[in-house]
Amino acid sequence: MVSTEQTISVTINGTTYERDVEARKLLIHFIRDDLDLTGSHVGCDTGNCGACSVIVDGQLVKSCMMLAVQADGSNVETVEGLADGEQLSKLQQSFRDHHALQCGYCTPGMLMSATALLRSNPHPSEDEIKKGLQGNICRCTGYWNIFEAVKAASE
């Protein structure tokens, strides 16, 4: 029988992992199931909710929309990489200070989208913040505190 597995090497938050993966495996499942990095969530598996957002080679990506084999040789950042040890990133601290989460399911994706936004545009306008987060669904907060947290982190 022909193997459908491929060996890939992906650097995640500075650590390089080499693994054999099924060609059809999604990047989010590789990250969560193969590497046990469960900070990134699966909300829909169809590219709608943004809970699985990660940064791949500097680009914001919904990791349920990318195959693990497509990330071969890439540099991936997940929510686990935002803090420096016990020290939260400025954005994470701002989420905490502004009560920008309730159940927390959307939070990893929100943080990665907002991180990507603030890297490309450190002082976004209010409209730019809203556009930067439009790919992420939150079913709890009504979005306002998330918006306030990102705005405060950009000031």
Ligand code: FES
């Ligand atoms: S799980 Fe990827 S966008 Fe919802």
Ligand code: FES
């Ligand atoms: S805090 Fe619950 S989905 Fe956003």
